[in-house]
Amino acid sequence: MYAIVEIAGQQFKVAKDQKVFVHRLATEEGKKVDFDNVLLIGDGNNVTVGAPAIDGAQVSAKVLKHLKGDKVIVFKKKRRKGYRVKNGHRQSLTEIVIEGITASGAKKAAPKKETKKAEPKVEAKAAAPKAKKATGKADDLKKVEGIGPKIASTLVEAGIATFSDLAKATPEAISEIIAGVRGNHVTDTWPAQAQLAADGKWDELKKWQDELDGGKA
Structure with a gap:
């Protein structure tokens, strides 16, 4: 069984016992953490897709350690301006191990019926003041x-x-x-x-x- 889950703003395809590096989590090392924004679950030939998330599905994981990624060098230069800036960056990461994928209650969400919403009244906004026009003869x-x-x-x-x-x-x-x-x-x-x-x-x-x-x- 595998799942596609959103963790800290990123989507990952995960399976049981898989180790994943994600953006730094607030959970302490050694603690367990659950992710319920599961977008897809695959089990053999059965694939369940959420709309957008699957109701009742969950991915459980354990935080192994917090660390920093490899250094990335960012260099900026402007020609003929004498401008050179060099910066380094190391992304804060968290290593987790997937302990289980729960699909209980997982079912394809029925398409929602489109209902026409009353269009909100838009109050007329005062026109923005235009830039002051120059008066008199312009100089060079x-x-x-x-x-x-x-x-x-x-x-x-x-x-x-x-x-x-x-x-x-x-x-x-x-x-x-x-x-x-x-x-x-x-x-x-x-x-x-x-x-x-x-x-x-x-x-x-x-x-x-x-x-x-x-x-x-």
Whole structure:
């Protein structure tokens, strides 16, 4: 006899006296534990399938020991960014031995009759406020070191269309607005650059930008 049972979120095909490694259980070593979420039982040519679980079926086991699995190395790297992260992981496991499979009361569940449920009333939700539209003539935000066409259009859609608007925004707020734009963007100097542009100090801005790299000092 064998069974397919769900243990700690995983499905296993088990038989009597079989040892199985499962995700860490809260049961102490040497104690017995029962699993009643049995999805299938096979006994020779007779196979009983649950819907989804079999009523009355149970798999009994004994906890042998708690341990950790083999180490898995996770390495992440981003090209041309100088980003490298190496982490190791060992999964916490529990070794159990199957002591018995109980199929008493096991029977194929009759298909449930479909009944039409009254559709819940859906209250009309207030429309989410749209992003503030920029007013007045927009400035060329791409003149700020670190801002490209995609970021510029994203800022305009969020209501930041002029150098003055950008100068009033905080780097944190700008980072939230452009969070969906791909890439690693440093916004620390953008408000200060925008203020110089708004004041017409182009020579001073150009001199500073020559010292910047992608908007970062």
